[in-house]
């Protein structure tokens with residue numbers, strides 16, 4: 001189980017190295033910028049390296065976190081929290097793709113065929129639409145004996161919200177056989193806007209709805225309840241400390257902008 005998807009030291013190479021040949025937009029300048037990345041550490045440009053903010057050693061957990069990340073996410077999202085998350089956790093496996101299916105992960109295939117009494121498989125994704133259903137993780141933990149959840153596997157999806165929803169939907173035929181959908185609290189409230197960087201110290205970019213969390217925050221909140229009582233809050237806090245530091249770091253490079261306004265109908269101004 002442990003050797004699967006072991007996090008390569010330079011895991012981010014895969015997302016940057018598979019550039020299409022003949023990519024006409026790539027010029028000398030972008031090649032130089034890519035070369036000046038923190039190759040040995042966080043994978044970010046050297047100028048925004050966050051390695052000093054990360055724990056000196058990966059944090060051991062009883063939970064095995066499996067992240068399915070969209071092929072474009074790490075390439076296009078300059079403030080992705082996944083690199084930091086992977087550096088922080090000892091048991092964090094990465095899968096690159098648009099859906100989970102038989103053959104995508106030996107670990108999941110094995111648990112699907114031979115369920116382990118102590119390793120339930122959970123996938124974390126909030127209820128957004130009325131047709132979706134996810135159980136509050138805290139409630140699930142309180143109703144599940146410790147022996148039946150001592151070494152859980154937690155699957156998370158890392159992508160934009162639109163892509164993540166598509167990835168979950170495409171993975172459901174496989175996941176439904178052996179995994180349980182969970183969420184943090186009541187999940188998302190599509191009727192309310194999410195917080196922005198200027199309103200919260202753990203928000204890197206504005207989320208579409210209230211309750212939407214970044215990948216690292218979602219995993220931090222989940223580990224708080226999944227890990228043994230004496231360890232959970234500490235692990236959560238260590239991950240959130242990294243996120244807060246990233247947000248503070250990012251805020252230095254951000255300039256507050258006024259909400260955009262657009263004219264919707266005659267005389268009616270709508271704030272976006």
Ligand SMILES: [Zn+2]
Nearest residue numbers: 038041042049
């Ligand atoms: Zn770095």
